[in-house]
Amino acid sequence: MAKLLKKSLRSKHWNDAPPSSSPPAFDQEDDEFHDAPEALLHPEAHEEGGIAFTNKELLDQQRGAIMEIVKDMGRKLLTGNLNLINMSLPVKMFEPRSYLEKLADVWVYPQYLEEAAKAQDSAQRMRFVVTWFIAGLQHAFQSWRKPFNPILGETWQASLVDGTNIFIEQISHHPPISAFQMVGPGEGYLFTGLSQPAASYLIKSNAIQTSAKGFRRFDFPDGECIDITYPEYMMRGIMYTSMPRAELVGTARFVDHKSRLCCEVVFGKVADSPDDPLLQRTDSFHGTLYRFTSNAQSVSSSTQAKGSRFSYVRSLVGGGGGSGSGSDEPELLCEQVLSTATGNWLSHLDWDGHRFWTLSEARPAVWGPVEAPLPSDCRFREDLRALQAGQDPREAQATKEKLENMQRNDAKLRKPHIEALLAANQGK
Template sequence: MFEPRSYLQKLTDPWVYPRFLQLAAQSKDPVERLQWVVTYFIAGFHRALRQFQKPFNPILGETWQATAADGSRIFLEQISHHPPISAFQLLGPHGAYTFCGQSQPSVSYKTNAIKTSARGFRVIDFADGGRVEVHFPSYTLKGLLYTSAPRGELAGTAEFIDAANGLHAVVEFGPVEGARSSVLQRPDAFSGTIYLQQPRTPVERQASGGVPDSGWVMPTAGDKAKRSTSSFSSIGSMMRTGLGGLGLRSKSSPAVAEEAGVRDVVASCTGNWLSHLDWGHDRWWTLLEEAAVEWEPVPHPLPSDCRYREDLAALAAGDVKAAQVAKEALEQRQRADAKLRKAGGGSG
């Protein structure tokens, strides 16, 4: 049931269409920028479900470094054992953007299905100071028993927030209500809307009882200067500080409640994450026409790189028994280390 990869490696599977983030970075129109960001993630979702074998759980302190042909670099580190938390930092070419965050997988089981969602936070910072916060939908694997083949689906919603410009994109997964196209009637269809939040005046807020603060705070230039994005030198400490290290005061979404003001629709999209995405009448992404980049491991990684794991190497070589023995040895050592940290008053 295992594939010879670490969860750190699998995390990067959907992030292989950097052309869209480059276009987002170049755009001066906040709405268009958000459209490109949404397109980037929608285009990659299918790659998370290319195959259903389970990756290996990362060992605390495990890392992975890779680059892409366009000049992008990515750094990942397992920063917590229980709960399992993976930190990542994707640097765009020439500093055009930085995509970073934490991923904490949450899994629930049913008789014939597994549902998984990635808790944590994800933000894209652009060179001109723009920022978009990203919230993923959940993945569901159905038909694990009593069927010829399982299938993967996306469920719930994805959200993308540009708080500085009052923009909030919501993408809902599932058949599009009222759609005539058979492709949009499928479970893998989606529809989305970008709203412009028009805040109420103080008088209106007082009359309605007001709304709680969203907790979203844009960092100052000084805050951004404190965050190094060059290498692993900052990723561990930055990610351990969580949202606070990114200028956020709360783990809650910065999306303002609908009753906080009037929401104007500024753009809408429909599509199918297995085929295409349309903004209005324009096609922005077609699966069969878009080339994905490949993440290439750096030639001289840190000693903590996952490629040095004995269990992964053994499984990749086809020696399942040796892989099992090595996997158990690593897990026993990690449990022993956790006991020592707990006895010494540490954490992790």
């Protein structure tokens, strides 16, 4: 079965059409997809689950760079957990982009957000927001190179052909935090948040684990808000395997406190679908959309700290690390199950048996540069431009180290002023 599925997959012209500027229709009678050929896997799906790292030349290059790091770190690696965020890594591991640009890679299906903005029913709006989220996950691994760490004050501005605009700024050096704002056409929605990435090399698991603390929230003109908690990303078999793979683990959570709605999407094999091979892979998922009780709402409102923008900023000002995901979220008591979702983030998503997203049918949009970005835009970085231009990697490395040293010196100059502000804040 697996070989037949893979054969049919390779013969499919997956996403070979240019991005579409108009969203697809979602009339259930006309656009349901129940036949098996419409639910083919991503062409780079790994047999064990997730997306495969198929570029052998790049893999050998990345592994060589990792071995250099291992030799340099020595005894520090005995802890079994190597923090990759706070390290100065060799340029040859990098792609010529900033993390600010990579952050938006997964936000390229605005057609589902347009449907969410138009929805009159809160549950239907939630379904489309979840669909938007799932559809974009494949793009988290479209490049296996590491992006450049943003410099404090660095920005990025871009837009989609439908009129969506995005603005991102690096607002903290340690810990690294990026603030973003995405505005839909006609201000039909506002997507805002803070992203604090963390990446560690787990020696015993032979994997890189990445996550992002912070908050992410959709605001709609009618006053409804949806808070999102992201799952974790795992890149397995980075060393010592013929083909590494990347997948998602844990749970994604979507909460609309005003309408008392919550959707929890759990990644992994779907236990009650043993006859569907696409749902028996580790890149499968199942989700439950439910209404939670009013008591749970009051509890979550008082502890919404863990996911709110205001408390997150307060925790940073107070010197904390901010909120995480998963166990940090308040427990919500289910009052009524409204809908269920099943699918595979490398192929499709169904809500109550109706197909909302199919990989081979949906076309991703492409972020385009604005005509006159701020001087702080990451496209003007010297080290990034040097690597992009194909110059000697040693020159790009030297420029990168120069910028890092400038940032460290700036941080030293700011430190006494920050400490004074913190002391004054605690005194209040």
